[in-house]
Amino acid sequence: MQRKISEITIPKSRLRSVRVHTVSALVDSIEKLGLLQPITITPDAVLIAGYHRFLACRRLKMDTIAVQVMDVEKATRRMVEIDENLIRAELSALEKGEHLAERKRLYEALYPTAKHGGDRFGIQDANFASCFATAVGGKIGQSKRTIQHAVSISKGLDAGVRDTIRHLPIADNQRELGRLSKLKAEEQRRVAERLSLGASCVRVARKGLIADQIDAEVDKWPDGPFHVLVADPPWQYEKRKEDVTSRNQIAYPTMTQDEICTLDVASIAQDDAILWLWTTNAHMEQAHAVARAWGFTVKTILTWVKPSIGMGDWLRGQTEHCLLCVRGKPTIRLSGESTVLHGPRRAHSEKPEEFYTLVEKMCPGVKCELFSRKNRPGWKAWGGETGKLDV
Numbered sequence: 442m443q444r445k446i447s448e449i450t451i452p453k454s455r456l457r458s459v460r461v462h463t464v465s466a467l468v469d470s471i472e473k474l475g476l477l478q479p480i481t482i483t484p485d486a487v488l489i490a491g492y493h494r495f496l497a498c499r500r501l502k503m504d505t506i507a508v509q510v511m512d513v514e515k516a517t518r519r520m521v522e523i524d525e526n527l528i529r530a531e532l533s534a535l536e537k538g539e540h541l542a543e544r545k546r547l548y549e550a551l552y553p554t555a556k557h558g559g560d561r562f563g564i565q566d567a568n569f570a571s572c573f574a575t576a577v578g579g580k581i582g583q584s585k586r587t588i589q590h591a592v593s594i595s596k597g598l599d600a601g602v603r604d605t606i607r608h609l610p611i612a613d614n615q616r617e618l619g620r621l622s623k624l625k626a627e628e629q630r631r632v633a634e635r636l637s638l639g640a641s642c643v644r645v646a647r648k649g650l651i652a653d654q655i656d657a658e659v660d661k662w663p664d665g666p667f668h669v670l671v672a673d674p675p676w677q678y679e680k681r682k683e684d685v686t687s688r689n690q691i692a693y694p695t696m697t698q699d700e701i702c703t704l705d706v707a708s709i710a711q712d713d714a715i716l717w718l719w720t721t722n723a724h725m726e727q728a729h730a731v732a733r734a735w736g737f738t739v740k741t742i743l744t745w746v747k748p749s750i751g752m753g754d755w756l757r758g759q760t761e762h763c764l765l766c767v768r769g770k771p772t773i774r775l776s777g778e779s780t781v782l783h784g785p786r787r788a789h790s791e792k793p794e795e796f797y798t799l800v801e802k803m804c805p806g807v808k809c810e811l812f813s814r815k816n817r818p819g820w821k822a823w824g825g826e827t828g829k830l831d832v
Contacts, residue, residue, distance in 0.1 A: 442479075443505040446498060449480075450487045460493065467497035479507035481550060489513060490552065509550065516547045523547075527581045535603060535612040538595030544577060545592055591615070597622030598629065605633040617643050651825045663821045665709030668771065668806025673719040673790065674701045674731065675812060698727045702734035706811070710736070713769035715804050717743075719792065720762050723754065728764055737766035745782045745793065763796070774803050790814065 470477075476498065480491025488495060489511055498506045523544045526532060532540065578588050595603075598621065611617045620643040621629055628650075635646035677695040710716070716737045720728035732739050743763040750759045763782075784793025791814065800808070813822035814829045 442508055442510065444482065444486060444508045445504060446495070446506050448486050449482060449495065449506070449508075450485075451492065451495070452487060459496065463493050464496045464500065467493055468500055471497055471501060476507050479509045481511050482508050484510055484512055511550050513551065516551055520544055520547050524577075524580055527577075533607075533613040534591070534615045534618055535595075535598075535607060538591040538598075538618070539603070541577065541588060542592045542595040590619070594618050594622045599626045602626075602629045602633045605630075605637055609636055611636055611643070620644070653825075662705070663709055663809050663823050665809065666711045666807075667709055667714065667809040667821070668711050669715050669717075669800065669804045669808040670706065670710060670811060671717045671719075671800065671808070672706070672811040673792065676701075676721060676724045676727065698730065701731050704735070704811075706735040707768075709809065710768055711771075711806070713771040714767070715771045715773060716764075716766040716768070717800060718764040718766055720764065722758055722760065722762070725762065728762075732764055732766045737768050739764050739766050741765045741780060743780055743782055743796075743799075745784060745796065747784075747786055749786065772805055774805070778803065788814075 471494075476494060478491070478494070480494050481489040483489060495506065523540050527537065527540055527544075577583075578585050594615070598618070602621070606612050606621075611621070621632060624632060624643075624647075628647075631650055632640075632643055632646040635649050636643070640646035640649060675695045677697060706716075714737075716732065716735065718728055718732055718737075729739055741764075743765060745761045745763070747759050747761070750757050752758060778799065782793070782795060782799065784795040787793065797817065807821075808819065809821040809823065810817065812824040812826075813820075814824065814826045816822050
């Protein structure tokens with residue numbers, strides 16, 4: 442919104458004196474970039490905040506200036522009401538986050554310099570120097586970090602999603618709200634719908650969605666035939682599948698060995714084909730059985746050595762394995778490649794780029810990745826989470 446500079450009234454009493462060098466710096470900035478932050482005025486055009494910006498625009502002989510209108514009395518009353526609710530009312534975690542986010546919006550509208558701890562030239566007003574979170578935390582007995590986290594979650598949740606989950610158990614579970622807020626808006630809405638239908642937590646709801654996608658993908662089984670197949674099956678690995686608090690919970694639906702074996706991989710492979718089958722230390726025996734069920738013979742094992750140690754049974758894992766399997770007599774370019782692969786850890790279950798570089802170097806022909814999570818130029822992809830890791 443624009444307002445004529447001549448119509449804006451400057452209060453006679455101001456707590457902050459004019460810094461001439463600040464005005465000069467703002468003049469230079471506004472000439473180059475324009476006014477990046479509007480000034481704040483009351484409904485009857487009395488200046489609340491932004492006097493230095495106002496003076497800079499007036500020195501530049503601008504006719505109008507960008508403004509945001511704030512009813513100070515109304516905003517102050519609203520903040521008092523919010524504080525009362527935060528202190529006295531029995532609010533859910535979701536409601537607390539919404540109250541704090543609204544108070545933050547009002548506070549920063551009244552005191553713009555508090556938004557970044559002072560203006561961009563380093564001049565801080567002593568009256569505004571206390572950050573919002575510290576000020577509120579003192580009133581409701583919560584730490585600055587807790588306040589900031591609650592506000593971040595509330596801002597990350599789609600408005601419609603908040604309405605959907607408002608009366609569900611998740612509304613009072615800060616940890617689950619945080620997981621939901623990190624999803625994209627469309628996935629949030631679909632997960633919230635599953636939660637409303639009885640899913641116990643965000644991970645379970647997401648697994649249900651992915652399972653539906655996998656069921657749909659079965660009807661879109663790639664045509665083939667392919668010279669090269671890469672597969673990273675979702676092995677069952679949960680130790681406590683029914684315990685949603687377990688750190689080993691996997692965020693995608695797993696498959697039993699029998700379910701993996703019954704996939705008709707043989708129908709999409711050339712008579713002379715190569716299969717790279719990923720497995721873990723705990724599933725080496727099952728992986729050999731899957732390779733045989735798909736019509737392939739295991740020839741050797743590539744081991745990915747990760748730069749840091751992870752979870753594991755008996756010994757903590759720092760390796761993952763890929764069986765090199767063949768069907769018929771495929772063509773392969775060999776030039777002394779090692780059974781050891783070094784590469785950084787990436788997203789959960791994401792394999793290193795060094796692996797795909799190796800496969801493309803060694804294996805000519807048409808390629809397909811099963812249970813793919815990332816589209817790759819020149820490759821076919823199949824799976825319920827295909828594209829999830831695309832940049």
